[in-house]
Amino acid sequence: MPLSKIQTTNNQVIPNLGRRNIIINGAMQISQRIGTTATAITGGNYGIDRWGMYYDGNSYTTQQVTDAPAGLYNSMKLTVTGTTTPNYSFFGQRIEGLNVNHIGLGTANCQSFTVSFYVKSSVAGVYSISMTNGAGDLAYPVQYTINSVNTWERKSMTIPPITSGTWVKDSTNGLYLRFNMGSPSSRTADADGWRSGNFDGANGSTGGVSWATTSGATFYMTGCQIEVGSVATPFEHESSFGEQLALCQRYLYTIPPTSGQYVLNGWSHSGTVFITIIEFPLTMRATPSLAVGDISQFDVYTSGAGTANRTATGIGLNGMGPVGGGINVSCPSNLTAGFSGGVYNSNSPSYIRFDAEL
Amino acid sequence: MNIKSAKYIKNIITNVNDNIKAIIDEQEMSVPLDPANRHYVAILEWAKIDGNTIEEAD
Numbered sequence: 001m002p003l004s005k006i007q008t009t010n011n012q013v014i015p016n017l018g019r020r021n022i023i024i025n026g027a028m029q030i031s032q033r034i035g036t037t038a039t040a041i042t043g044g045n046y047g048i049d050r051w052g053m054y055y056d057g058n059s060y061t062t063q064q065v066t067d068a069p070a071g072l073y074n075s076m077k078l079t080v081t082g083t084t085t086p087n088y089s090f091f092g093q094r095i096e097g098l099n100v101n102h103i104g105l106g107t108a109n110c111q112s113f114t115v116s117f118y119v120k121s122s123v124a125g126v127y128s129i130s131m132t133n134g135a136g137d138l139a140y141p142v143q144y145t146i147n148s149v150n151t152w153e154r155k156s157m158t159i160p161p162i163t164s165g166t167w168v169k170d171s172t173n174g175l176y177l178r179f180n181m182g183s184p185s186s187r188t189a190d191a192d193g194w195r196s197g198n199f200d201g202a203n204g205s206t207g208g209v210s211w212a213t214t215s216g217a218t219f220y221m222t223g224c225q226i227e228v229g230s231v232a233t234p235f236e237h238e239s240s241f242g243e244q245l246a247l248c249q250r251y252l253y254t255i256p257p258t259s260g261q262y263v264l265n266g267w268s269h270s271g272t273v274f275i276t277i278i279e280f281p282l283t284m285r286a287t288p289s290l291a292v293g294d295i296s297q298f299d300v301y302t303s304g305a306g307t308a309n310r311t312a313t314g315i316g317l318n319g320m321g322p323v324g325g326g327i328n329v330s331c332p333s334n335l336t337a338g339f340s341g342g343v344y345n346s347n348s349p350s351y352i353r354f355d356a357e358l
Numbered sequence: 359m360n361i362k363s364a365k366y367i368k369n370i371i372t373n374v375n376d377n378i379k380a381i382i383d384e385q386e387m388s389v390p391l392d393p394a395n396r397h398y399v400a401i402l403e404w405a406k407i408d409g410n411t412i413e414e415a416d
Contacts, residue, residue: 042383044359172394269370286394291387316388317377318370328370357396 021236022099023177025050026117026224028074029241030248031064032256033353038063038079046357048076049248050093058086058182058212068222069118069152072235075222078181083215089182089208090130090200094358095226096285097134097167097174103228105133105175110161115142115177116232117224120152122217125207128180128191130199131159134173138165141180141202143191154223156232162194171285173358177226180205181219182212250285251357257293257349264327264343264352267302268335274300276343279324280354288354290317290327297350300331302341309334312343315352322356359383359397361404365413375415 030049034041038061041053047062059082068075078091104110115129124146132139140162144155168174180188180201189195191202201208211217223235239247255263266276292298298312314330329343362381367388369376378389380401389397404410 042360045383273370275370287390287392289387289389289395289397291385316367316379317390319372319376320390355397356394 019236019239020225020227020233021239022095022113022175022226023050023093023224024247024251025244026222026235027072027237027244028064028076028222029244032248032252032254034062034064036064038077040081046252049252050357051076051091052094052357053091055089055181056087058082058084058089060181060212062091065220067120067220069154071237072118072223075118075120075220078219080212080215080217083213085184085209086182086212087184088187088200089212090178090180092176092178093224094134094173095175095177096171096358097169098171100175101169103175105162106165106167108163110163111228112158112160112230113226113228114156114158114230114232115224115226116154116156116235118152118154118222118235119144119146120150120218120220121146121207121211122149122219123207123211123214124149125210126205127208127211128188128201128205129157130178130180130201132176132178132198133165134168134176135166136176136198137196138162138194139189139197139199140194141189141191141199143202143205146207152220154232158230158232160194165194177224179221180208182208182210184209246282249281250283251355253280253284253288253354255352257345257351259297259345259347259349262342262344263298264329265341266327266329266343267340268300268337269328270337271333271335272331274302274329274331274335274341274343275318276327276329277324278327280322284322284354284356285358286356287321288356290315290320291353291355293350293352294348295350297346297348298329299344299346300329300335300341301344302335302339311346327352359400359404361401361410363413364389364401364405364411366415368415378412
């Protein structure tokens with residue numbers, strides 16, 4: 001019996017069972033970097049997991065909130081904090097080529113795909129998104145309209161196949177979804193067609209431009225989904241919080257700030273250097289960068305040594321890879337080479353973060 | 359990304375360049391020499407600008 005006849009509910013064939021959504025953290029559940037704090041993200045960096053913020057000239061904060069349409073719990077809230085016309089302004093998600101190869105981008109077998117999301121804004125009007133390739137030389141801009149202010153609305157748009165162009169197939173940027181939040185006309189193009197160039201959205205996105213220059217304006221988005229085909233199916237809830245966290249940890253792994261806990265273990269290499277080894281929960285997309293919240297909150301404790309001068313003064317990579325590797329913790333003195341021990345987050349909670357984002 | 363400084367750090371075991379200690383967006387970061395790492399790519403672009411140099415390791 002064909003599988004299509006088995007996958008039925010109330011005698012209806014249910015197509016495309018299994019994980020459909022190509023977007024990671026589309027329900028805005030995971031926020032390892034900023035938690036629930038409204039944060040002014042430096043342009044080119046990330047707020048809520050997997051969602052990069054790109055703007056220059058204007059400014060806004062990003063926040064994970066619990067304002068969401070029925071069936072969802074979290075959303076991403078942007079709040080404009082200035083009135084300057086931006087040089088560019090968008091946010092989006094870069095998707096690994098490995099995760100979109102089944103679409104067949106750039107081949108004769110390319111399929112259409114559909115983008116859907118819930119949105120709410122204090123400024124109604126015409127907005128737009130753009131789908132681009134990693135090279136930034138092909139874009140498909142699409143408009144959408146927010147009809148009513150401060151009201152959740154679901155939007156969807158189908159992107160037709162593209163059989164040409166350069167589309168990477170590896171762990172780099174294979175497909176890029178951008179939400180245009182007021183980029184000028186130099187960075188937009190005519191809607192509803194594959195265009196040559198690097199465009200954040202569609203021409204005529206007057207609502208987005210107005211939003212970007214209205215201090216205090218808000219924009220919420222959640223339930224974002226990209227799926228193969230020409231139909232926007234209901235937002236996929238098949239993956240649990242834990243599964244979404246795991247998907248995000250391929251791009252960002254954080255040892256969460258928790259005072260009063262050991263966070264790493266290892267051994268003293270010398271009187272001033274303690275070597276630790278970490279193994280990530282899953283293979284990261286690339287060898288990650290390391291950042292630490294407040295290094296002075298970490299102490300090294302070993303057997304056979306005194307207690308003074310063991311507060312960390314530096315924490316850095318040493319032989320790291322996508323699966324894990326070494327981390328050196330430097331101390332002023334008082335370690336004994338060869339003695340084992342651990343790194344302890346002492347007084348105030350402080351994170352150790354590994355970033356392999358696109 | 360706003361990069362203020364960058365300096366190679368040697369692997370403590372092999373004594374060859376292993377990563378770059380950099381100040382990026384006001385935060386100290388340890389950046390691997392991986393061409394797929396976005397911070398490393400940004401540092402290489404930054405180093406192409408006159409006056410910017412990745413310091414040699416100690």
